[in-house]
Amino acid sequence: MTDTKMHAENMGMQPPSCTAMEEKNSNEYVYITEKAPRLAGFFLKCFCWLLEMSLLHPIILFYLKKVNNVTKIFMNTQYSEEPMYKPQYFDEIEEEKFVQVLETKFSAPECVAAAVECLPPYLSNTLTYCGKEDQIDVRKFQYATIRDYADAYTSGRVTPTEVAKRFLTSIEDSRKMSRGLNLFISLDFHDVISQAAAATERYRQGKPLSVLDGVLVAVKDEIDCLPYPTTGGSTWLGKARQVTKDAAVVKRLRECGAVMVGKTNMHELGVGTTGINPHYGATRNPHDMTRVSGGSSGGSATVVAAGLCPVALGVDGGGSVRMPASLSGVVGLKPTFGRIAKSGLLPLNWTIGMVGTLTGTVEDAYIVYAAVQGHLPSDKLVSIPPPATLPLLNDVQMEPNIMAKLIEEIKLAKFSKWYNDSDDSVWRVCDSALRLIQDTYGCKVVDASIPDLDKMRLAHYITMGGELTASLGVEYENLGRKTTGGDVRSTISIFQGFSNREFVTAQRLRSRCMQHHMEVFKEADFIVTPTTACTAPPIRDDAEQYGELDYQHGGKLMRFIIAGNLLGLPAITLPVGYDAKGLPVGLQLVGKPWSEAALLRVAVAFEKICAPQHRPKVYYDLLN
Template sequence: MPIQSCTFIAQSCWLVLVSCFFCSSSASSYPFLLFINRTFSISKLIRRMVMSKRVVYKPADQVDVSFTSDEVYVEANVKAPRMAGFLVKLFVWFLELRILKPFLLYILKRENQIHKLVSFVEIEEAPLYVPLHPYEEHKEPETKHLESDLSPSEQVQQATECINSLESVRENENISFRHWTILDYSRAYLSRETNPKKVADQFIASISKSCNSAIRMSFFISCDVEDILRQANESTLRYERGEPLSALDGVPIAVKDEIDCMPYPTTGGTKWLHKVRSCTDDADCVKRLRLCGAILVGKTNMHELGAGTSGINPHYGSTRNPYDVNKITGGSSSGSAAVVSAGLCPAALGVDGGGSVRIPAALCGVVGFKPTFGRVSHAGVLPLNWTVGMVGVLAGTVEDALIVYSAISAQLPSDQRVTQMHPRVSLPLLNLPSSMPKVKLAKYDKWFSDCTYDIKLCCSNALNQLQKIYGWETMEVTIPEIEAMRLAHYLTIGSECTSALACHLEKLNMNEVGWDARVALSIYGAFDGKEYLNAQRIRNRQFQIHQKIFDQADVIVTPTTGVTAYTIQDDALKTGELDYINAAALVRYMIAGNFLGLPAVTVPVGYDKGGLPIGLQFIGKPWSEASLIYIAYAVQALCAAEYRKPRVFYDHLSDLKRDKTA
């Protein structure tokens, strides 16, 4: 354990003992108050010292992003031990003591460099509150531009035409495993090999099996059998009449329990939020999927309030990784990633506020795609993070991510977050790799290498293959102030979450909240207005810095996570856990996508020595979704031959086809 962590534990335990001693009797309260007063006097002195040594950021237009820049890469300096079980309960009790809470939060913010890099900095740029991007023409692959008046089903039809040319190629691919795709389901229905009703029956049986196994997979929070069968029967009738709504008709799609989807309550992974906020209608993205005939099969499990990266939920169970049931899935869209990885659905919806789509996608070996901020309507999504959260897609293949993206993209008038006009949706024509245009990849080597050896080796090999096979160019750059951006994002998402829930938290019985979520809410509430403004100034700086990089390159390439899926420990099952060191490693490459509203995609590229998936991420220019999907397809084409079947996998279409021929 790092010396800093031992120091933190010693400080915490010492303060707990002091508080217990002095609070044990009313006669002792006065000297205890004197102690706290003196402590805060010391804190004020420390604050003045910090102010005197505060970071002064040079203007963004003077920042050098070239490979030869003298900017220093600052690693995440997380000073907090892992806590779960009794320890996290003790910590929460201590943290929620009104008289000690401010001091402990002060220590946490100081020790983890929030004071140094955000709170007390000197910065020239004005705040930028919402990451809205003007549209600028940039190089795109061959694309199909969608007219603004197309229905969701018509947009899906356009997407299928972009990938139909690949189907004959895919049948001949020499691969040992691939997920069943949306078009596989559609062809099976059209050829009468099976029908949506039989698929629904298989799905329901598999969910029952996953709940009754020795280790519960905890895929879903809510799953309504009658509603699933109703949708499946309606879809089956449409196929019998020869009138399917789209390629998505009858295809099972899961929805993260942060998105409104009738007839389910929207819990946000909590035991209380649905009691104070009723779900009365579908979210816009869900409405669009319904218009395409998709079978919405339930609300997937998630990290409580999206306030963590592990996917461990003490209320609804810890979602298990299909590649190793003893490992985490990542969060917060844990269930959505797991159901796709396990073959229950070819695609699912998630919400990405700090990597919450891309992290679990990478850890579960599937594709995770997050569009530009504002591209997909946020109406009907829990308003936990207004300016950093975006609906995203988790899918078994890039082609399926494209189809679902085509269905849910485009703005509806009900989304009040976005007021500017956006460019038309463009879909890439997924041609054969031989016609792939040259792509220039920006790579910050020190950042790229800040991960485990297996991840670095796997992702570097993938880049070498891209250069060798497609002739893509990797250019070295410097991306300054990455750690400051991570902390500014954390401060922003925490402040927005607290603000969104403020009216409920005052009346809430905290016993209904998970222990790890209680810590998160306490920390979120510690940020003040000045810190929030400084965070938005840092956002403006990073906007300008990333624009400099995109002036030179098409995309930024990174590993998706700094670590692969780690072990779920028994002491975390009922309380959740505080593991900020692993959390920082999981979000290491996520922040620009959310804080700056940039599109990003992760694609599986290999496995570590333990057989756990590794993802490679591409961060694109604003509105460059078509380019990102094109790039992701090229990477998938290179790596698909090495894809491995998860240990937990429900092979529904194969089973149904075997039943028909038996």
């Protein structure tokens, strides 16, 4: 599948054990050039059929493991680390300054109220889109925020019911396009209007539950949300698993008055990077309808990018929030593993998946994070979260110029060989953003080297595969296999070929890579990378009916996101520019465990000075 290309000094060095020589080589960046052919349509069906033949399956797997270095790394190399089966954080937690602590006794509305108090005073957003497209100054475009919606509701300019009706009309419009956006798997018009009417009545009485009251929130179809089944993008899983109550994150948002508008489309079972679902359609990128939205939370990203909801929930098990957020030009936040309760999620990735948020702005990510954070006593965690904190962003609450001073002290770690292993249009845009923040705030970018990135990628793949196949179990074989799309079906066949030894070795590498990253964080506050190594790939016609396997684009899309999942580190992506075709480019910041407050603070600084956003070609303004 792949051809591993190393620097000249490492060529030919393949020792069988973890010797001093291998330790030296592991510090070098390994460039991966995918050589696998793209498979779709008839050829994908043939590949899937061959994989599932009992005689050919072990032969094909033997070859795939060998060419992908799985055999060398996981069978022929010995490591000294003990396995780490869940992300575990060893370093002491640093004392934070200029933050608001969210006490565990706080209700979700109280957490949201505390978040709003930490923000700068609200200024009406006068720059949202209005008028005909040829009259727009694109430099003035910005997404309507949660506080814009709350202001519109409080002033009586519009009601939650009116916004809900506009939303439903817009959904119908998006379905009538020659190439539909394919946003939702389940959507109950009556339920949406009923929730919005209740919010309208609360505003009429002057008693909104929070700033989120009446705000539309879409939910990835991997998260339980009544009255809908949770299908994981499949046609069978919703029948095998009954939904009896809301997920913990949905419950907290409902307590704040948010209107849950339905279950968004996703890559089937979360096993893919494109968002192309053969059952529910390919979720299309609103910046270019011929391009993917990204997987697996593509529906959630598109709903936000197209202006239909200011907030959507996703689940990030392999960049599945950050990847589509980057490709669609919105903000994607994935907190530290354990920071948000996982109750009510499909158990597809027990130790690598986390609820994440997709929003048009960092401010909205800030508010929604405050609402949904918090673990449950029943959560079985290795590292118990400290109380969540929020950065104080209101200058009135702090000393003069302290905001600029806090950003000036930030150190961003950049592993240049890894960072630059992306399309020129991507790393150049990200570099421009880095230079701009250095010039504006004086913060420092420091050189870093992160060993074993190639091993971490494979360790994540094996961990994800082991957890997914164990979770699906016999129900997949009895109910799901024959109806599953070709790309996912083939991938699951590969996952089923990993041994216990390979899985345990992956957990030993998780421990090893955690130590590597903790060493980097001794010298820097964040690791900075592009979010994806390319912008949104095209949707091919032959992929829509049965899916596709495209390892070249898949490798580029996942190149920078693994630490957030295998190691459970918090990460955020935000749009920082566009390529020559007008497709969004995202920049990613990866933080230390439990550093969401610092992560949000520096993300706000980036957002203030980066290139202005473009209005997507498909965009609905529900407030005007």
